[in-house]
Amino acid sequence: MQMTFRWYGSNDDKIKLSEIRQIPGCKGIVGALFDIPVGEVWPKERIAALKMQVEDAGLKLEVIESVNIHDDIKIGLPSRDKYIENYIQTIRNLAEYGIKVICYNFMPIFDWVRTDLAYELPDGSTDLAFEHKKVEGDPSDIIKSVEDSSNGYVLPGWEPERLAQVKQLFKDYSGVDEEKLAANMEYFLQAIIPVCEQVGIKMAIHPDDPPRPLFGLPRLFKNREDMLRIVKMYDSPYNGFTFCTGSLGENPKNDVPALIREFGDKIPFVHARNIKFLTDGDFHESAHLSSEGSLDMYEIMKALHDVGFDGYMRPDHGRMIWGETGRPGYGLYDRALGITYLNGLWEALEKGSDKPNKPSAVHSSAQ
Numbered sequence: 212m213q214m215t216f217r218w219y220g221s222n223d224d225k226i227k228l229s230e231i232r233q234i235p236g237c238k239g240i241v242g243a244l245f246d247i248p249v250g251e252v253w254p255k256e257r258i259a260a261l262k263m264q265v266e267d268a269g270l271k272l273e274v275i276e277s278v279n280i281h282d283d284i285k286i287g288l289p290s291r292d293k294y295i296e297n298y299i300q301t302i303r304n305l306a307e308y309g310i311k312v313i314c315y316n317f318m319p320i321f322d323w324v325r326t327d328l329a330y331e332l333p334d335g336s337t338d339l340a341f342e343h344k345k346v347e348g349d350p351s352d353i354i355k356s357v358e359d360s361s362n363g364y365v366l367p368g369w370e371p372e373r374l375a376q377v378k379q380l381f382k383d384y385s386g387v388d389e390e391k392l393a394a395n396m397e398y399f400l401q402a403i404i405p406v407c408e409q410v411g412i413k414m415a416i417h418p419d420d421p422p423r424p425l426f427g428l429p430r431l432f433k434n435r436e437d438m439l440r441i442v443k444m445y446d447s448p449y450n451g452f453t454f455c456t457g458s459l460g461e462n463p464k465n466d467v468p469a470l471i472r473e474f475g476d477k478i479p480f481v482h483a484r485n486i487k488f489l490t491d492g493d494f495h496e497s498a499h500l501s502s503e504g505s506l507d508m509y510e511i512m513k514a515l516h517d518v519g520f521d522g523y524m525r526p527d528h529g530r531m532i533w534g535e536t537g538r539p540g541y542g543l544y545d546r547a548l549g550i551t552y553l554n555g556l557w558e559a560l561e562k563g564s565d566k567p568n569k570p571s572a573v574h575s576s577a578q
């Protein structure tokens with residue numbers, strides 16, 4: 212397992228690479244070129260510069276989150292072929308610079324959705340929360356509330372240029388139901404996965420967050436059935452999942468460790484985070500520690516360990532603690548605590564794994 216940390220680049224992240232380097236056991240950065248408009252080819256010089264910057268700080272750059280998918284591909288417009296060609300060129304360019312995993316999502320219009328970016332927890336820290344009643348109305352209300360409470364930062368998937376066209380996008384998606392979206396995803400995967408196989412990059416789709424249809428838009432990655440369908444679209448180790456424990460765990464019907472055991476060989480990248488259920492499917496996020504949330508992080512790490520997970524992991528959204536201000540979900544301190552905890556669980560699993568007969572060993576030495 213290689214522990215990593217998401218970083219938004221020196222222009223957009225107030226967290227410095229040198230600070231990330233000091234988190235014990237953090238080996239790499241999950242990065243992206245956030246300013247390249249969706250659909251355009253990522254130029255080699257820019258990828259090279261980012262890689263050099265990360266390596267100069269003593270870290271690795273092997274995971275990209277995300278190369279986003281142009282809406283024309285998701286809608287299935289004739290122009291999709293041009294955007295797929297661009298996507299393929301980006302994959303080739305990234306492979307040249309040693310990238311091993313690309314995280315992406317296939318969510319229409321909105322990426323992850325939260326209704327509160329500064330939900331106050333009893334200890335005075337704040338975290339992200341989701342209340343379903345708040346997404347039953349006009350999507351522009353939620354856009355406004357995200358923009359007002361994001362501390363001036365652009366959140367991934369909530370780029371202003373994208374949000375400016377939201378009304379038009381809703382019109383463009385009007386004929387796209389779940390079946391059509393799935394067919395468009397299959398078309399995309401059929402085109403790109405053979406290239407990934409050639410160049411050695413694993414694609415890792417991120418679950419829908421939260422895992423339910425929103426604003427009448429279809430969603431393709433919510434549960435086990437969806438995962439089976441995605442595997443079937445193109446069965447290859449290069450067609451994999453970003454296993455986000457929080458996103459899948461937001462639906463209490465999803466048995467997160469069981470999903471890891473079933474799809475373990477298709478998981479090159481893990482987002483590890485905890486959430487706490489409120490009523491009616493609502494939830495807030497929490498510190499990573501099992502006892503702070505509703506997910507058993509030990510069982511999750513154990514399932515990963517049992518399936519021989521050797522991919523990349525990053526802590527996911529953290530709380531704002533110790534007076535830190537910054538991009539909601541993406542501060543330094545609580546994610547660093549998350550890493551330390553996850554690494555601790557992993558070390559215990561590693562050291563315990565060669566001692567399956569421990570109880571009888573203790574018994575015999577006591578005799």
Ligand code: DNO
Binds near residue numbers: 316322367
């Ligand atoms: C939110 C993130 C998502 C994720 C994308 C992947 O914090 O987990 O925005 O990066 O869905 O494409």
